[in-house]
Amino acid sequence: MQTLESLFSRSARMMKGSEIRELLKLTQRQGIISFAGGLPNPDAFPMDNIHKMVDHVMDRHAREALQYGTTEGHNKLRLALVHGMQQNFDVTTGIHNMAVTTGSQEALYLLSKVLLDPGDTVLTAAPTYIGLMSTILAQQANIECIPLDDQGIRVDLLEDKLEWMARNKKLPKFVYLVPTFQNPSGVTIPRERRKEIYELMCRYDLLLVEDDPYGLLRFEGDTVLPIKARDTEDRVVYLGTFSKILAPGFRIAWTCGPAELLNKMTLAKQAVDLCSNTFGQYVVYEAIHHDLLFPHITEIKRLYKEKRDAMLAAMAEHFPEVAQWNTPEGGLFIWVRLPHSVNTRDMFPKAVANNVAYVVGQAFYPDGSGSNTMRLNFSHSSNEQIWDGIERLAKVIDQEMDKKLEPEYIHVY
Numbered sequence: 233m234q235t236l237e238s239l240f241s242r243s244a245r246m247m248k249g250s251e252i253r254e255l256l257k258l259t260q261r262q263g264i265i266s267f268a269g270g271l272p273n274p275d276a277f278p279m280d281n282i283h284k285m286v287d288h289v290m291d292r293h294a295r296e297a298l299q300y301g302t303t304e305g306h307n308k309l310r311l312a313l314v315h316g317m318q319q320n321f322d323v324t325t326g327i328h329n330m331a332v333t334t335g336s337q338e339a340l341y342l343l344s345k346v347l348l349d350p351g352d353t354v355l356t357a358a359p360t361y362i363g364l365m366s367t368i369l370a371q372q373a374n375i376e377c378i379p380l381d382d383q384g385i386r387v388d389l390l391e392d393k394l395e396w397m398a399r400n401k402k403l404p405k406f407v408y409l410v411p412t413f414q415n416p417s418g419v420t421i422p423r424e425r426r427k428e429i430y431e432l433m434c435r436y437d438l439l440l441v442e443d444d445p446y447g448l449l450r451f452e453g454d455t456v457l458p459i460k461a462r463d464t465e466d467r468v469v470y471l472g473t474f475s476k477i478l479a480p481g482f483r484i485a486w487t488c489g490p491a492e493l494l495n496k497m498t499l500a501k502q503a504v505d506l507c508s509n510t511f512g513q514y515v516v517y518e519a520i521h522h523d524l525l526f527p528h529i530t531e532i533k534r535l536y537k538e539k540r541d542a543m544l545a546a547m548a549e550h551f552p553e554v555a556q557w558n559t560p561e562g563g564l565f566i567w568v569r570l571p572h573s574v575n576t577r578d579m580f581p582k583a584v585a586n587n588v589a590y591v592v593g594q595a596f597y598p599d600g601s602g603s604n605t606m607r608l609n610f611s612h613s614s615n616e617q618i619w620d621g622i623e624r625l626a627k628v629i630d631q632e633m634d635k636k637l638e639p640e641y642i643h644v645y
């Protein structure tokens with residue numbers, strides 16, 4: 233028998249588990265307070281209402297809900313999503329511009345599958361969502377990054393880069409952004425910058441993938457409409473998901489974009505999973521139809537705001553002055569920058585030894601930079617765990633900084 237390795241396709245051979253993902257396995261050890269995962273809090277799952285909707289679907293729609301469905305998704309859910317895009321985001325769209333996927337992750341995979349050839353480029357902000365990188369690399373395409381500041385992707389650098397790419401006939405196949413409460417940085421692009429980004433997309437005739445899992449989780453501040461709301465040229469592909477506003481276990485998300493692109497994605501999806509979980513789509517539709525979703529989102533926002541505040545207060549009390557972090561107005565994450573002398577990957581095993589974990593910031597940089605950064609999730613831990621974990625983490629950071637401050641000559645002997 234040949235070795236399996238020799239049977240693997242070229243693209244499968246390129247799939248490698250990252251060292252950082254291996255490190256994350258350590259965070260599942262008992263007793264560890266983990267700020268690493270991007271998980272919603274199970275206390276935020278509306279158990280009773282989901283129970284009721286499951287019973288409702290079984291009582292009234294079991295024959296269809298337990299059957300295969302259409303690849304584009306359950307029509308009533310698609311229509312409800314069309315309506316929701318108008319109500320919540322001021323986006324006027326139609327059923328042919330709306331498709332259901334198995335999580336937004338599948339949408340990213342399908343987009344990469346239908347848009348990218350080996351050697352193509354996708355442009356995004358650094359740091360960026362880890363799950364994007366795997367879908368692009370699976371197509372043997374490249375990722376190029378523009379740094380972000382506290383208002384998201386730097387538009388001046390984006391403009392320079394696009395100008396260079398256009399001159400060299402290397403424009404990206406698409407630009408990928410998470411404009412609201414970005415994963416991992418928690419940063420939101422303000423209105424004016426969104427306008428500038430959209431104008432650049434039009435000037436260079438580019439497709440923009442706007443991934444928005446956190447937009448409805450705003451705890452404070454003014455709502456900023458998605459870039460899709462100003463899309464007069466049908467060049468923005470908007471990705472929404474029920475993972476963070478209802479429950480990720482449903483694996484139900486939606487893509488709103490050009491019908492021609494959605495048709496290709498539908499063909500690709502037929503080869504992946506035929507259709508998304510039909511039963512889940514019926515349950516999610518009934519939750520929307522019975523007006524259960526938005527009261528629930530209000531409840532999640534209350535819970536997560538409390539947790540964000542607890543984490544910010546604990547950080548203000550315990551973290552060293554040189555540490556910098558943002559105050560996200562929503563979402564799930566706080567992004568921390570430490571002095572350049574601190575390498576958060578080297579520090580990680582020490583944090584785990586002290587029973588606390590985070591995600592090493594480098595994981596979010598396709599070029600491996602960001603060695604002094606980390607992502608902290610505040611949604612999943614209890615308030616006590618947040619206080620305890622931040623205190624432990626602060627001690628580890630202090631020790632790491634003390635070590636770096638030791639004069640060189642101590643090590644000479």
Ligand SMILES: Cc1ncc(COP(=O)(O)O)c(C=O)c1O
Pocket residue numbers: 270334335336337338361363410415443445473474475480484485
């Ligand atoms: C930016 C971003 N996009 C996509 C996803 C995937 O979400 P889903 O559960 O809908 O697949 C996540 C999940 O955390 C995310 O943070």
